Amino acid sequence: MNFFSSTSFMDSKEHCPCSSFPVPQSLHVEVEQDILRSVQAILRELDGHHPGLQCDQGMRRWTLHKKIDRNPISCDILIKILIKELEKAERGDNKHYIIPLLHILMHTIIKAPYISDSLYERVYDFCKKLLTLPKPYCIVGLDCAMKIKNERAVPGLSYQRMVISEQNLRSKVYPHQERVFVFLDPDLISESVCNALLYEAHAAQGQQTPTACMSYVISHSMQAALGSQCDVQRLQKTLEDKPTDVLESCFQEVVAAVELTREEASADRKRFVERLGKIYEKIVAPSAPGAASLKRPQSIPLPSPNISFYLWTDDDLIRKELFLYTRPASQSSEDLDGFNDQSRISVVSADSGIEGDLPPSTEEISCTSSNKESSRLQRRHCMKKKIPVLSSAALAPDTCEASTAKNSGTLHRKSGLIIENTLRPKKMYTARIVVLGDDRVLGRLAKAYYSLRKSEARRPLLTVKANLQFYYIPVLDLQQHSSATNEHTTLYRMECCEVSMYLGKVDPWYESNISTLCHMIPKLATMPSSPSKQLASDPFITDVTSYYVRMGMQPVCFQIYKVKIHFSDVSQDSVEDVFLTELRADIQDHMLPKESMLTRKKMNVESPGTDILINYKKTSLSSREKEVNTLLHSSRLMMKAIPTAETEDLVCLNVSITEVIKTTNLSGRSFCVSACTNTSTIRTSTIEIKIKSMAHRTFTVCLDKDSRRVYNSVVRMEVSPCLEPDYCMQKMKVMQLSPDVHEDVGLTKYMSKSLLLPINTFAGIVQ
Known part of the structure; x- marks a missing residue:
C-alpha cells in the first residue's frame, strides 16, 4: 500500500x-x-x-x-x-x-x-x-x-x-x-579540571x-x-x-x-x-499501520563530534596521533616506529658504508628471510638512495595558501590574513586540533607545528591526506590562587592570555563565546562529583566546543619566530628553537673568577646590566629595508610578537629594552633604570641581537613565558621570522640547479615564505 x-x-x-x-x-x-x-x-x-x-x-x-x-x-x-x-x-x-x-x-x-x-x-x-x-x-x-x-x-x-x-x-x-583532538597540558590544567572535561564529553557522547x-x-x-x-x-x-x-x-x-x-x-x-x-x-509502508501522529516538526538531535582527549606529555604526541588517525586500517600500530624513522631521513649517511652497519629495512628483512645463506657483508655506497617523494607541486595547496604574505617583510594586515579555503581540494581526513591553556600551550603548539612541517617537507605523509585545523580555548586554572581577587585575575589573564585577548578584540563573536570559557571551565572542578542528569542532557562546555569547531572556519595567522641561541661555553653547540608570543632575556648573575676579586675592590661601583649590540633590518610601509645598529646598556630585553591593539600588525616584533642610565651625585656614581623608548617598536624582517660585555655577563632566555623552555649562559641571539620548510626545500632545489639565481623563481615565486600558525575564529580579523 x-x-x-x-x-x-x-x-x-x-x-x-x-x-x-x-x-x-x-x-x-x-x-x-x-x-x-x-x-x-x-x-x-x-x-x-x-x-x-x-x-x-x-x-x-x-x-x-x-x-x-x-x-x-x-x-x-x-x-x-x-x-x-x-x-x-x-x-x-x-x-x-x-x-x-x-x-x-x-x-x-x-x-x-x-x-x-x-x-x-x-x-x-x-x-x-x-x-x-x-x-x-x-x-x-x-x-x-x-x-x-x-x-x-x-x-x-x-x-x-x-x-x-x-x-x-x-x-x-x-x-x-573528521575528528576533534583536544590536548591538555597537565602542567597548566589541574587533574580535577581534566576529569571534569572528560566526564562531560563522555556523558554527551x-x-x-x-x-x-x-x-x-x-x-x-x-x-x-x-x-x-x-x-x-x-x-x-x-x-x-x-x-x-x-x-x-x-x-x-x-x-x-x-x-x-x-x-x-x-x-x-x-x-x-x-x-x-x-x-x-x-x-x-511495510510497517503495521498505527494511529496517525500529529503532523508537527520533530527535533532531530545533532550528535556531538567525536572528541578525543590527550594529556600532552610528549612533545611529539600530535604528530604520532595524526599518523595513527590517517593510517590505513590494514596497518598496525607497530608501523609508528617506522614512521618515526622515516621522519629522520638524511640525504648523506654517517655510517661506515657497510651493509651490516645499516639499520634493517623492510626490504632487507624480506630478502634475508627468503635467502638466509646470502648474508655476507657487501660494500655499499656511502650516499643513501633518496626515497622518492611526492612532487613539490602536490604541496602547492598547503604552501601557497598564504601567498599574499610571501614576503616576510610585508605587513600581513595590509595584505590580508584570512585564508580562502573554498578552492582547495577536498581531503579525506580533517583533524581539528584544539588546545586548552594559556599562551604557554600555544608556544608548545607552535613548536610542534614547526616540527611537523619540517618532517612533512622531507617526506609528506600527513598533509597530503589530512586537512589540519587549529583551535584555541583559553583556560586559566586558578585553583592554586583561591584567594585571588577579580582584579588580580583580570591582570593575570592580560599577562598570560595575550593571544585570546587579541582574538577577542579582532573577533567579537570569539570574545563572546570562547574567551568566556577562560574562567568557566575551571568552575567544572568545583561541581559535585556525583553524576548529574542536567550535565548529561545539557553539556555546556561540550556544546560550545562543538559549536566552535563547526562554525569557526576563518583563521587568524600568527607568525612563528625562530631563535638561534649561542652560549658562553664555546664547546656547547648553538640551539635553535621557536616562539610565538614573547622572548624574555634577563641579565644572569655571574660569579667573577678568583683572580679578578682583588681588582674588583679597586673598580668603581659595578653597574647593573651589560652592553648589548642590536643589529636589525628596519622595514617601512613601502617594504624597503634599512639596517640599523644600536648599542645600549641594558638589564632586560623583551620581544612581544602579539600586538596590544587590534589595529597593529601581527608581523611586527615589539622590542622593549630596559636601559640602565648612569648618573653622578655627590656621594659618587649611581644608576637608575628606565624603559628605553627609542626602539620600542621594530618593524623588521630580520633582527640579530649580540651581547657585548666586559664583565662576563650572560643572559637567561625564556620563550613563550614557559619555565620549561629556559636557556642559561646565553651570549648571543639571532631572531628572525621562521620560514616555511616547504619553501626552504624548494629553494634549495632551485639553488642546486641555478646557483647564481637568488630571487624566487619557479614554484617558490608562488609559495608562502613565512611559517604561519593559523588559529581558527568565527570571523578572522574584523576591520
Whole structure:
C-alpha cells in the first residue's frame, strides 16, 4: 500500500501548503516575542552594554539554540528575525552584528527540521549582498551563500555530511572523516579540571551509537525534504524496529540519493523530494499501520563530534596521533616506529658504508628471510638512495595558501590574513586540533607545528591526506590562587592570555563565546562529583566546543619566530628553537673568577646590566629595508610578537629594552633604570641581537613565558621570522640547479615564505 503517490512529492515545493507545518497564531506571537528578546540580548552583548555579568556571555547564544531544540516550530520564526536584523545591520552602522548573526543563522539552518524555499531564497539573496563588502564579510558571505545554495537544492545536506564525517560512519559516496583532538597540558590544567572535561564529553557522547546516528540522518533528511508529509514519529519507530543491517541499507540509500542530487549539474529540489519520497514509502509502508501522529516538526538531535582527549606529555604526541588517525586500517600500530624513522631521513649517511652497519629495512628483512645463506657483508655506497617523494607541486595547496604574505617583510594586515579555503581540494581526513591553556600551550603548539612541517617537507605523509585545523580555548586554572581577587585575575589573564585577548578584540563573536570559557571551565572542578542528569542532557562546555569547531572556519595567522641561541661555553653547540608570543632575556648573575676579586675592590661601583649590540633590518610601509645598529646598556630585553591593539600588525616584533642610565651625585656614581623608548617598536624582517660585555655577563632566555623552555649562559641571539620548510626545500632545489639565481623563481615565486600558525575564529580579523 502506498501512503503517498509520486505526484504528491513532485508538487511538494514551497507553494504547496501540505509541506509546511501549521502553527497556532497565539503560540506564534508568544514564541516570536521570546525569541526576539533573546536575539536583542545577544546584540546588546556585542555592544558591551548588557547589564549582566561578563561570565554570562556565550550562555545567551547557547540558551537560544536550546530553545529551538526544545521547540522546533520556532526555527522559521528565528530565521525570519535573524534576516530582519541582518538586513538592518547591513543598511545601518552596525556591521559588527553581521557575522555573529550569520553564524547563529547557519547553525539554525543546519538543525532546522524544515525550511521553506522562499526563506532559503531570502537568506541566499542577503548573503550575495555581502560580497560587495570588504573582508571578512565578503569571505564569510561567500561561504554561507555556497552552503545555502546547496542546502536549498538538497535540504539536509549539511546535517548529513556533518554527522557522517564527525561520527565516522561508513559511506562510499561520502567517505570524508573528521575528528576533534583536544590536548591538555597537565602542567597548566589541574587533574580535577581534566576529569571534569572528560566526564562531560563522555556523558554527551554516551548515547551516540552508530545505529542511532544513522537513524538521525535518515529522519532529518526525510523531514527536511518532505516537510509535513513525513510522519517523523512513525518513521523513527519503524527504524528502531529494523535490524542493524537493514537500517544500514536504508541509511546508505538515503545518503546515495542526497549525494547523487548534489553532484548533478542542475540539482533540483523537486527531483530530490521525489527520490526521498520513494525511499520513505519503502521504509514506512511495510510497517503495521498505527494511529496517525500529529503532523508537527520533530527535533532531530545533532550528535556531538567525536572528541578525543590527550594529556600532552610528549612533545611529539600530535604528530604520532595524526599518523595513527590517517593510517590505513590494514596497518598496525607497530608501523609508528617506522614512521618515526622515516621522519629522520638524511640525504648523506654517517655510517661506515657497510651493509651490516645499516639499520634493517623492510626490504632487507624480506630478502634475508627468503635467502638466509646470502648474508655476507657487501660494500655499499656511502650516499643513501633518496626515497622518492611526492612532487613539490602536490604541496602547492598547503604552501601557497598564504601567498599574499610571501614576503616576510610585508605587513600581513595590509595584505590580508584570512585564508580562502573554498578552492582547495577536498581531503579525506580533517583533524581539528584544539588546545586548552594559556599562551604557554600555544608556544608548545607552535613548536610542534614547526616540527611537523619540517618532517612533512622531507617526506609528506600527513598533509597530503589530512586537512589540519587549529583551535584555541583559553583556560586559566586558578585553583592554586583561591584567594585571588577579580582584579588580580583580570591582570593575570592580560599577562598570560595575550593571544585570546587579541582574538577577542579582532573577533567579537570569539570574545563572546570562547574567551568566556577562560574562567568557566575551571568552575567544572568545583561541581559535585556525583553524576548529574542536567550535565548529561545539557553539556555546556561540550556544546560550545562543538559549536566552535563547526562554525569557526576563518583563521587568524600568527607568525612563528625562530631563535638561534649561542652560549658562553664555546664547546656547547648553538640551539635553535621557536616562539610565538614573547622572548624574555634577563641579565644572569655571574660569579667573577678568583683572580679578578682583588681588582674588583679597586673598580668603581659595578653597574647593573651589560652592553648589548642590536643589529636589525628596519622595514617601512613601502617594504624597503634599512639596517640599523644600536648599542645600549641594558638589564632586560623583551620581544612581544602579539600586538596590544587590534589595529597593529601581527608581523611586527615589539622590542622593549630596559636601559640602565648612569648618573653622578655627590656621594659618587649611581644608576637608575628606565624603559628605553627609542626602539620600542621594530618593524623588521630580520633582527640579530649580540651581547657585548666586559664583565662576563650572560643572559637567561625564556620563550613563550614557559619555565620549561629556559636557556642559561646565553651570549648571543639571532631572531628572525621562521620560514616555511616547504619553501626552504624548494629553494634549495632551485639553488642546486641555478646557483647564481637568488630571487624566487619557479614554484617558490608562488609559495608562502613565512611559517604561519593559523588559529581558527568565527570571523578572522574584523576591520
